[in-house]
Amino acid sequence: MSLDLTFIGQIVVFLTLVFLMRKYLYGPMAELMEARSNKIAEGLAAADAGKEAFANAQAEIAEQLAEARTKAVEIIAAAEKRAAELSEESVARARNEAEGIIDSAREEVHAELNRARQTLRSEVAGIAMMAAESVVEAELDASRHSALIEGIVSKGFGNA
Amino acid sequence: MGLADTSHGEGGIAGHLQYWTLKIDESNPFMQIHLDTMLVSIVVAAGLFIFALWLKCRLVEGAPSGAQNFMESVVGFIDTTVKDNFPVHNPLIAPLAFTVFVFIALINTIDILPAFLLGNIAHLFGVEHFRPVPTNDLNLPAAMAVSVFILVLYYEFKLKPAHFLKELVMEPFTSLVPVYLRPFVMPINLILKLVEEVAKPLSLSFRLFGNMFAGEVIFLLIAFLLLGGGAIGMAAGFFVGVAWTIFHLFIGILQAFIFMILTVVYLSIAHQPVEH
Numbered sequence: 001m002s003l004d005l006t007f008i009g010q011i012v013v014f015l016t017l018v019f020l021m022r023k024y025l026y027g028p029m030a031e032l033m034e035a036r037s038n039k040i041a042e043g044l045a046a047a048d049a050g051k052e053a054f055a056n057a058q059a060e061i062a063e064q065l066a067e068a069r070t071k072a073v074e075i076i077a078a079a080e081k082r083a084a085e086l087s088e089e090s091v092a093r094a095r096n097e098a099e100g101i102i103d104s105a106r107e108e109v110h111a112e113l114n115r116a117r118q119t120l121r122s123e124v125a126g127i128a129m130m131a132a133e134s135v136v137e138a139e140l141d142a143s144r145h146s147a148l149i150e151g152i153v154s155k156g157f158g159n160a
Numbered sequence: 161m162g163l164a165d166t167s168h169g170e171g172g173i174a175g176h177l178q179y180w181t182l183k184i185d186e187s188n189p190f191m192q193i194h195l196d197t198m199l200v201s202i203v204v205a206a207g208l209f210i211f212a213l214w215l216k217c218r219l220v221e222g223a224p225s226g227a228q229n230f231m232e233s234v235v236g237f238i239d240t241t242v243k244d245n246f247p248v249h250n251p252l253i254a255p256l257a258f259t260v261f262v263f264i265a266l267i268n269t270i271d272i273l274p275a276f277l278l279g280n281i282a283h284l285f286g287v288e289h290f291r292p293v294p295t296n297d298l299n300l301p302a303a304m305a306v307s308v309f310i311l312v313l314y315y316e317f318k319l320k321p322a323h324f325l326k327e328l329v330m331e332p333f334t335s336l337v338p339v340y341l342r343p344f345v346m347p348i349n350l351i352l353k354l355v356e357e358v359a360k361p362l363s364l365s366f367r368l369f370g371n372m373f374a375g376e377v378i379f380l381l382i383a384f385l386l387l388g389g390g391a392i393g394m395a396a397g398f399f400v401g402v403a404w405t406i407f408h409l410f411i412g413i414l415q416a417f418i419f420m421i422l423t424v425v426y427l428s429i430a431h432q433p434v435e436h
Contacts (some may be wrong), residue, residue: 002189002190002298003190003298003299003302004189004190004191004192004193004194004299005184005190005191005192005193006192006193006194006197006198006297006299006300006303007299007302007303007306008303009193009198009299009303010197010198010201010294010299010300010302010303010304011303011306011307013198013201013202013205013303014259014263014300014303014304014307015307016205017205017208017209017259017263018255018256018259020205020208020209020212021208021209021212021255021258021259021262022252022255022256022259024209024212024213024216025208025211025212025215025216025231025258026235026254026255026258026259027255028216028219029215029219029228029231029232029235030235030239030254032219032221033232033235033236033239035221036221039221
């Protein structure tokens, strides 16, 4: 049970084994495990970054969607306003045109009326002359019949 | 078991506690070497080295399996233990703790082989005495404990030489006595401190040696019960033997763990930064 040369031998065996284990078993395995845990950590970080990017993208999409919706509402409102304006404009224009048409028609009617009146006047004068001639032929009494002719003529234009 | 006849005769248990010894100088008890201890420890170390080379070629970076998985859990466990205890990173400590744990655990596990198996195999080759478990030989635990102790001293001197020397002569009594008495208590401090330091490798080696030695003695007692107690003795010996084997396997691994954790703790104390 006492110490002897085996003690020295065992120190050599032990220290050699420590050296060999460090170089060939523990070292490579620790390196490998470290590399693996780094890789896993990187993967997790990448996953987190991806998740964050996804969330950002979603937020951006929602923002853009909301913006687009607001813009669409604005555009629709503008279009509706423009349409209302256009329809008002066209109604006004139509009304103006109609008024123009009515005015010109009225003027035309007026002119036609004047023309007719003129024609009628000349015709009535002719008729009066004829009537006068026939009256003269029968009995020419200027003093008596001038009043009659006047009456006929003014009767012919009485309403003009 | 036909091995009983050779086992019983020569002085009972004491006969089985002889080493296969090569005496270099008969007059000097130090000048001898235990061939069985050297042989078994070198075989285990070589086996471990071959296993390391084999595993190194098969290491995969992806999901580990089989032997790599098992060794990774051992490496991970030791790495965590070392990291928990160490204030600074030292690349030597974890491999050292790993070697201590694996080497001792493997050697202790040899103890669960049937008590006379390796001894009788050695008899076939003409070896009279053969102790199969090197941790039962004080030389191995002492060699490991002293190696660790030398490392502890090395780091104490390297990392905080002034503090260590101061502690050697100034603790624990200097601050308790008047200044003029201090030179007189310094030798006492030194003696106490030396005892404290030397107790570390002593307790480390004797703990392992004592546990494993006692375990082997109990195995031998059980074996004698098994072989010499008739039918009842054999039955009782068998069951007690199986129970003790399981228990001893646990003790072996536990002792390896204790040796490893104390190694780490002693070295971590040497690495602790000086408090002012």
